[in-house]
Amino acid sequence: MPELPEVETVARSIKVHLIGKSFSSIVVNWDKVLHNFTINDFNDTISGLPVKEIYRRAKYIILDFGQQLLAVHLRMTGKLYVVKKIDRTKKHISLYISFDDKYLVFEDVRKFGRFYMFKNMEYLNEKLGVEPLENEFSEKWLLSSIKKRKRQIKSLLLDQSFICGIGNIYADEALWYSKIHPLSVSNDIPVKKILKLRKGIIKVLSESIKKGGTTIRDYTYDFSYVGNYALNLNVFGKEGTGCPRCSSVIIKTKVAQRGTHYCPKCQKK
DNA sequence: CCATGAACCTGGTCGC
DNA sequence: TGCGACCAGGTTCATG
Numbered sequence: 639m640p641e642l643p644e645v646e647t648v649a650r651s652i653k654v655h656l657i658g659k660s661f662s663s664i665v666v667n668w669d670k671v672l673h674n675f676t677i678n679d680f681n682d683t684i685s686g687l688p689v690k691e692i693y694r695r696a697k698y699i700i701l702d703f704g705q706q707l708l709a710v711h712l713r714m715t716g717k718l719y720v721v722k723k724i725d726r727t728k729k730h731i732s733l734y735i736s737f738d739d740k741y742l743v744f745e746d747v748r749k750f751g752r753f754y755m756f757k758n759m760e761y762l763n764e765k766l767g768v769e770p771l772e773n774e775f776s777e778k779w780l781l782s783s784i785k786k787r788k789r790q791i792k793s794l795l796l797d798q799s800f801i802c803g804i805g806n807i808y809a810d811e812a813l814w815y816s817k818i819h820p821l822s823v824s825n826d827i828p829v830k831k832i833l834k835l836r837k838g839i840i841k842v843l844s845e846s847i848k849k850g851g852t853t854i855r856d857y858t859y860d861f862s863y864v865g866n867y868a869l870n871l872n873v874f875g876k877e878g879t880g881c882p883r884c885s886s887v888i889i890k891t892k893v894a895q896r897g898t899h900y901c902p903k904c905q906k907k
Numbered sequence: 908c909c910a911t912g913a914a915c916c917t918g919g920t921c922g923c
Numbered sequence: 924t925g926c927g928a929c930c931a932g933g934t935t936c937a938t939g
Contacts, residue, residue: 641932670915697933713933715917730917748916750933789909798934805932854932855919874932895911897930 640697640712642770642803643846644857644865648718649699651860652742653692655720656701659737660688668749671732675755684708684755695759696766696802709754709762710744716751718744719861747856767800770839775801780836784824791827792820793894795839804839807852807874810899812838814873819907820893820900845870873899 640648664680666672672680683706691702699718701708710718716732722740724731732751734743744751756762768775787794794800795809804812813820815838818831827835846852851865854875858864872882877890877899886903 644932711933713915714931746916747918748931748933750915752934787908793910796933807932852932857932896933 640716640851640857641805641808642694642697642843643808643849643867644851644859645697645699645712645803646694646847647851647865648712648859649692649694651863652699652718652720655740656689656692656737656742658688660686661735661737661742662686664733664735666733668732668746670749671744671746671751671753673752673754675753679755695762696769696798697805698754698762700759705757707756707758709756711752711754712746713748713750713752715747715856716744717746717856717858718742719859721861765799766802767798768802770801770803770843775836775840777833777836781829781832784827784832787824789824790820790893791818791822791824791835792896792898794824796894796896801839803843806896806898807854807871808839808842808846810874811842811872814838814900814905815841817904817906819905820898822907873901875899 662685664677666677684703687703689701690704693700697711699710712718720740720742724734724741728745730745730747732744732746732749734741792809792813795804812835816831816834818827818835846867849865849867850859850863851857852867853864854868873888876888879888881888881901881904884901884903886901888899889902890897890899892898
């Protein structure tokens, strides 16, 4: 489900409930959800510590306890939300954590989502690329970095160690915006288009955050709100319909094993 | 370095 | 209705 705007939205939505609170206990229904720690580790090092800060890094939600971090990756269908009462009819609650008289719930139909415990951000920072909504994602950086690579541009945009946070929806949308064919080879793309691509990435991600992200099917935040950026999509899921710019029929193919939508007239290789 | 395919999971949809 | 095939906002690992 979630790319940068959705993860950002979820992080913000749980933050208001959790800052300053301490967790008392954790219940795990699907063992693999704890990727690199155990329930005992949680009880020994996190339980009882107040949450200092909550923020997003790439597609991870980070709960910062000062001495310790809890990181959550939602993968495809993970939902993270706070409730007063656990709904026992839900079939896919991988875990929940108690605080005060409430619960932080992690629900995940496909069970790909994971929790991680880290001492600090070193490990994640090491493997993750540039944040596209930060100053480091500069024209200079993108121009030089994209020239150094010789890769299908869509595949490069999905590479979290290059730029982080972009996923399948926003890759297609940003490429459409900048009129770049998804199979264009990165170091062949003209400077002008690269600059436009940068603008497009920033535009689609930031505008989507304002709308609470894109709900196609599963994604919700704060228990049940849907994201409204789906109304602004130009190509993703629009195969067979007219391009909003030139009216040609939007095509769907596969690039890097992912469904890929583009306008064959606007987006030439 | 880069591309591809499989694996991890469940559920919805489409065609027959 | 039922059944199989295929698809899904992601990541990682193995292989050529």
